[in-house]
Amino acid sequence: MIVIPPPRAEPASPASEPVLRLRGIHKSFGDTQVLKGVDLDVHRHEVVALIGASGSGKSTLLRTANLIERIDDGQVFLAGQDVSDPRTKADEVRARIGVVFQHYNLFPHLSVLDNVTMSSRVVHGVDKAAAERRGLELLAQIGLADKAREFPDRLSGGQQQRAAIVRAIATDPELLLLDEITSALDPELVGEVLDLVRELGLGGTTIVMATHEMAFARDVAHRVVFLDDGVIVEQGDPQQLFGNPVHDRTREFLSRFLETDYR
Numbered sequence: 087m088i089v090i091p092p093p094r095a096e097p098a099s100p101a102s103e104p105v106l107r108l109r110g111i112h113k114s115f116g117d118t119q120v121l122k123g124v125d126l127d128v129h130r131h132e133v134v135a136l137i138g139a140s141g142s143g144k145s146t147l148l149r150t151a152n153l154i155e156r157i158d159d160g161q162v163f164l165a166g167q168d169v170s171d172p173r174t175k176a177d178e179v180r181a182r183i184g185v186v187f188q189h190y191n192l193f194p195h196l197s198v199l200d201n202v203t204m205s206s207r208v209v210h211g212v213d214k215a216a217a218e219r220r221g222l223e224l225l226a227q228i229g230l231a232d233k234a235r236e237f238p239d240r241l242s243g244g245q246q247q248r249a250a251i252v253r254a255i256a257t258d259p260e261l262l263l264l265d266e267i268t269s270a271l272d273p274e275l276v277g278e279v280l281d282l283v284r285e286l287g288l289g290g291t292t293i294v295m296a297t298h299e300m301a302f303a304r305d306v307a308h309r310v311v312f313l314d315d316g317v318i319v320e321q322g323d324p325q326q327l328f329g330n331p332v333h334d335r336t337r338e339f340l341s342r343f344l345e346t347d348y349r
């Protein structure tokens with residue numbers, strides 16, 4: 087097992103204003119209730135791993151945070167602002183949040199550099215030269231400077247996901263949402279992507295990551311949140327949650343995971 091050092095950037099005090107505050111989130115698709123009253127606070131510099139069985143609502147929960155999914159009931163606060171108010175402009179909220187999904191993150195018809203700089207230029211109005219300087223700097227930091235002018239299909243899946251992460255942070259978002267970003271990758275490419283997430287967490291980026299990578303959640307997250315059937319059943323310090331889960335449902339989920347996926 088790779089020994090991953092504990093995070094250095096400590097989360098802000100729970101008494102401070104959370105970057106993200108979810109209150110009583112309900113979401114249904116047709117007759118299917120997917121989120122059944124979720125409360126969650128995420129503090130500045132915190133890395134939160136969202137775990138749970140397939141279909142438990144992890145992706146939906148992330149998508150409510152940046153208003154991709156409109157909630158049926160509840161409130162979403164971003165740095166204290168109630169962004170679930172119907173008058174909120176979703177584009178303005180999304181400009182403050184970086185998101186990386188499992189699939190299809192980069193635009194195939196744009197170079198890697200154009201992908202990385204597009205949001206800075208189009209959404210934030212940064213001039214082209216400055217956006218490219220910053221984009222190249224970020225790509226250099228992850229060892230992809232030589233791929234800047236290539237199209238995404240010339241990169242490996244792991245390189246593409248790393249470029250997608252860099253694109254998501256190029257605008258210095260207040261919050262980074264990562265939705266199963268390694269699930270579609272060949273196993274040998276997972277490590278390089280998780281290493282980058284770990285580095286960002288160490289640097290103080292506020293991250294919520296839905297993941298099936300239990301070792302990563304245990305070793306890198308400040309807090310692990312277990313979602314089961316649309317409800318947060320248990321959350322806490324990774325060592326405690328993995329080592330000594332309080333709820334039967336958490337225990338059962340972790341034991342199933344240990345039997346199947348956990349390495």
Ligand SMILES: Nc1ncnc2c1ncn2[C@@H]1O[C@H](COP(=O)(O)OP(=O)(O)OP(=O)(O)O)[C@@H](O)[C@H]1O
Pocket residue numbers: 115118120138139140141142143144145146147266296
């Ligand atoms: N747009 C949609 N329309 C209808 N049902 C949906 C939609 N999005 C999600 N669902 C349903 O909501 C439930 C929760 O899905 P979600 O993707 O949030 O789960 P998850 O925990 O992220 O799963 P996984 O680990 O497989 O990604 C599932 O039953 C799914 O089929």
